[in-house]
Amino acid sequence: MSKPRWLRILRPLSPHARFVIGIASFVLPLALWGIVSYVPVVWHPQVLITDPGSVSYLDVGAHMERAAFESEVADARHEGRAPPKGVAANPIYLPSPGEVLKAFYTSFKTPPPTKDGQWLHQSLWHSIQIIFWGFVISSVFGVPLGILCGAYAAIARLSEPFVEFFRYLPAPAFGALAVAILGIYDGPKIAIIVIGTFFQQVLIIANTTRKLDPALLEAALTLGTRSRQLLTRVVIPGILPDLYRDQRILLGWAWTYLIVAELIGTTSGITWFITQQARYQHFANVYAAIAMIGIIGLGIDMLLALLGRRLFPWDRSLAKTA
Amino acid sequence: MNDIAVPAALLPSYREQSPAVRTRFDSLKAREVMLTVSHLHKNFETPGKTTVALKDINFSTHRREFLCVVGPSGCGKSTLARILAGLEEHSAGDVLLQGRPVTGPGSDRGMVFQGYTLFPWLTVKNNVMFGLEVNGHGKLESERESMQWLQLIGLEKFADAYPHQLSGGMKQRVAIVRALANQPRILLMDEPFGALDAQTRCRMQAHLLEIWRKIDITIIFITHDLDEAIFLADRILVLSAHPGEVQELIEVPVPRPRSVAQFVSPEFLTTKARLEELIHFGQQVPEEEQEQEDYPILARMTNVTDNVE
Ligand SMILES: Nc1ncnc2c1ncn2[C@@H]1O[C@H](COP(=O)(O)OP(=O)(O)OP(=O)(O)O)[C@@H](O)[C@H]1O
Numbered sequence: 001m002s003k004p005r006w007l008r009i010l011r012p013l014s015p016h017a018r019f020v021i022g023i024a025s026f027v028l029p030l031a032l033w034g035i036v037s038y039v040p041v042v043w044h045p046q047v048l049i050t051d052p053g054s055v056s057y058l059d060v061g062a063h064m065e066r067a068a069f070e071s072e073v074a075d076a077r078h079e080g081r082a083p084p085k086g087v088a089a090n091p092i093y094l095p096s097p098g099e100v101l102k103a104f105y106t107s108f109k110t111p112p113p114t115k116d117g118q119w120l121h122q123s124l125w126h127s128i129q130i131i132f133w134g135f136v137i138s139s140v141f142g143v144p145l146g147i148l149c150g151a152y153a154a155i156a157r158l159s160e161p162f163v164e165f166f167r168y169l170p171a172p173a174f175g176a177l178a179v180a181i182l183g184i185y186d187g188p189k190i191a192i193i194v195i196g197t198f199f200q201q202v203l204i205i206a207n208t209t210r211k212l213d214p215a216l217l218e219a220a221l222t223l224g225t226r227s228r229q230l231l232t233r234v235v236i237p238g239i240l241p242d243l244y245r246d247q248r249i250l251l252g253w254a255w256t257y258l259i260v261a262e263l264i265g266t267t268s269g270i271t272w273f274i275t276q277q278a279r280y281q282h283f284a285n286v287y288a289a290i291a292m293i294g295i296i297g298l299g300i301d302m303l304l305a306l307l308g309r310r311l312f313p314w315d316r317s318l319a320k321t322a
Numbered sequence: 323m324n325d326i327a328v329p330a331a332l333l334p335s336y337r338e339q340s341p342a343v344r345t346r347f348d349s350l351k352a353r354e355v356m357l358t359v360s361h362l363h364k365n366f367e368t369p370g371k372t373t374v375a376l377k378d379i380n381f382s383t384h385r386r387e388f389l390c391v392v393g394p395s396g397c398g399k400s401t402l403a404r405i406l407a408g409l410e411e412h413s414a415g416d417v418l419l420q421g422r423p424v425t426g427p428g429s430d431r432g433m434v435f436q437g438y439t440l441f442p443w444l445t446v447k448n449n450v451m452f453g454l455e456v457n458g459h460g461k462l463e464s465e466r467e468s469m470q471w472l473q474l475i476g477l478e479k480f481a482d483a484y485p486h487q488l489s490g491g492m493k494q495r496v497a498i499v500r501a502l503a504n505q506p507r508i509l510l511m512d513e514p515f516g517a518l519d520a521q522t523r524c525r526m527q528a529h530l531l532e533i534w535r536k537i538d539i540t541i542i543f544i545t546h547d548l549d550e551a552i553f554l555a556d557r558i559l560v561l562s563a564h565p566g567e568v569q570e571l572i573e574v575p576v577p578r579p580r581s582v583a584q585f586v587s588p589e590f591l592t593t594k595a596r597l598e599e600l601i602h603f604g605q606q607v608p609e610e611e612q613e614q615e616d617y618p619i620l621a622r623m624t625n626v627t628d629n630v631e
C-alpha cells in the first residue's frame with residue numbers, strides 16, 4: 001500500500017494536484033461564507049422586516065434581533081393586532097458573497113459622495129503609490145545596510161542592537177510625530193510604511209547574507225578575488241534569489257501597514273474609501289475594498305514570483321515554492 | 323579495494339626502485355623547489371582547550387610533482403591544505419612558495435574542495451572565467467580560454483548549463499579547470515573525489531593524471547583512500563593523528579604511466595602494505611581519545627536464533 005503523493009512529507013505535488021488544491025484554498029472559505037449567507041437555518045440571528053404590521057417603530061428593510069421580533073409577533077397575536085412579517089437575515093455587517101461581488105462592479109461606477117472626493121480607482125492608485133514610495137525609500141537604505149551588516153561583523157555590531165530595539169516600537173506610534181514633521185498629506189503616511197519596513201528589512205537581509213555558504217567565499221578567495229570584489233562578485237549574486245524572496249515578504253508586510261498609515265493626517269486612499277462606505281453602512285463596498293487590497297497584494301506577489309523564476313534560473317528553492 | 327593477502331616477506335621492499343623509476347625521481351628532484359614547509363605548527367584555540375592540529379611539519383615539493391597527503395581522519399589534512407591555500411593562519415613555522423612566504427589566499431595557489439563550490443549563479447563557462455576576470459583579464463580573452471579548458475575536459479557542450487544541471491563528477495571536473503584557468507603554480511585538492519561513486523572516481527583519477535601530464539602544475543592531493551594515493555602520487559606524505567605529524571614521505575615505486583592493471587603489481591602492493599602499517603598500526607592514539615572513540619557495547623536487538631554470521 002503506498003500513500004497518496006500529497007500525504008508524503010516534503011514531496012512536491014503533481015501539477016494537477018497543485019492546481020486543484022490551490023483552487024480549493026479559495027473555494028473552501030468562500031463556500032463557508034456562502035452557506036452562512038444563503039442557508040437560512042445557518043446562523044441568521046436577525047430578521048429583515050418586510051411588513052411592519054401594527055408595530056409602529058418598525059420600517060420595511062429594518063433589521064432586528066430574532067428574539068425581539070418573535071416577542072413582537074407574539075404580543076401582536078395576543079392583542080389581536082396585525083403581526084409584523086420578516087425573513088431570517090444576517091447582520092448588516094455580513095453581506096452575502098453575491099452582494100460583495102456586485103459591489104466590486106458598482107463601487108467603481110459610483111461617483112464620489114462629495115464633489116472633492118475621489119473615485120475608487122483613484123483611491124486605490126493613491127494607496128499603491130504610498131506603498132511603492134514607502135517600500136522604495138526603505139529598500140534604498142535597508143537593503144545595502146542589511147548586506148553590509150551580514151558581511152561585516154563590526155557594522156552589524158554597531159547597528160543591529162539599535163535596530164533590534166527600534167523594531168519593537170510600533171510604527172503607528174510615530175504618527176503624530178510624523179505629522180508634526182512632514183505635514184498632513186502623503187509624507188507622514190510614507191514615513192510610517194518606511195518605519196514599519198526598514199528595521200525588519202535590515203535584520204532579515206543581514207541574516208540572509210550571513211547564510212551564504214562560506215565555502216563559496218573561500219573558493220573565490222583561492223581564485224584570487226580581492227576582498228573588495230568579494231562583496232560584488234560573490235556575496236551579492238550569491239544571496240540575490242533569497243534577497244528577492246525577502247523583499248517579496250517585506251512588501252507584504254508593508255501592505256499591512258497601509259491602513260494605519262493612511263489614517264494619519266488627512267485620511268486618504270483606499271482607507272478613505274473604506275471609512276466613507278462604512279459610515280453610510282455600505283458594508284458590501286467595504287468588503288469589496290478590503291478584498292481588492294488582498295487581490296492587488298497577492299497579484300503583485302505572484303507577478304514577482306513569476307519574474308523571479310525568470311531572473312534566477314539557477315535557484316533551486318524557487319522551483320519548490322509557488 | 324585490493325585485499326589480496328600477499329605475505330609481506332614475498333614482496334620486494336617499497337624502497338626498492340626500478341632504474342626507470344629511480345631516473346624519474348632523480349629528474350624530479352633536480353627540478354626547482356616549488357613549495358617548502360618548515361616547522362609548521364597549527365593550534366586551534368577553543369574555550370578551555372587547545373587542539374594541536376599540526377606539529378612540526380616539514381616537507382618540500384618540486385615543480386610538476388604530484389604529492390599525495392594521507393592520514394587517519396582528524397589528523398589535520400584539511401587544515402594543512404587550508405594553510406597552504408592561505409585560508410587559515412598557521413601558529414608557527416614557514417610556508418614558502420618559490421621562496422616567498424604565503425600570507426593569504428592568492429591566484430598562484432588553486433584549490434579544489436571536497437564539497438561542490440561552483441558558483442550556482444554562474445554558468446559552467448562563467449565559472450571557469452571567474453578567476454580570469456577577477457584577475458583583470460578581458461572578457462573575450464577569458465571566454466576563449468575558458469572554452470579551451472572546457473574542451474580539455476570534454477564539457478564544452480555544457481558551457482551554458484548551470485552547475486545544478488551537472489552530475490557530481492562533472493562539477494568536480496569544472497571545479498578543477500576553474501582552478502587551473504588561473505594558471506596557478508600549485509593545485510591543492512582536498513579529497514576532491516570523496517563524494518563520488520567508485521567508477522566515477524576511477525575515471526576522474528585517470529582524467530586528473532591526463533591533465534597533470536599536459537600542463538605545468540604541481541599538485542598536492544589530499545585523500546584518505548590509499549589506492550588513490552598510490553595510483554596518483556609521485557610521493558606520499560603520511561601523517562599521524564593527535565597531533566598531526568609527518569610519519570614518512572614515501573617515494574612511490576610504481577612506474578608511470580599508471581594504469582588500473584598496476585593495482586596488483588608487487589610495487590603497488592608493497593607500498594600499500596607499508597601505508598596500512600603506518601596508518602592502521604603505527605599510530606598511538608592517546609588513551610582518552612581511544613576511550614572516546616570506542617563503540618558502546620550494543621544490546622542485542624534481534625532474536626537469538628536469527629544470526630547473520
Ligand atoms: N576551526 C577549528 N576549530 C577547532 N578545531 C579544529 C578546527 N578545524 C579543525 N579542527 C581540529 O583539527 C584537527 C584536524 O582537522 P582536519 O579537518 O584538518 O582533519 P582531516 O585530516 O582533514 O580529517 P578528515 O579526514 O576527517 O577530513 C581535528 O582534530 C579537528 O577537530
Ligand SMILES: [Mg+2]
Pocket residue numbers: 399400401
Ligand atoms: Mg578533511
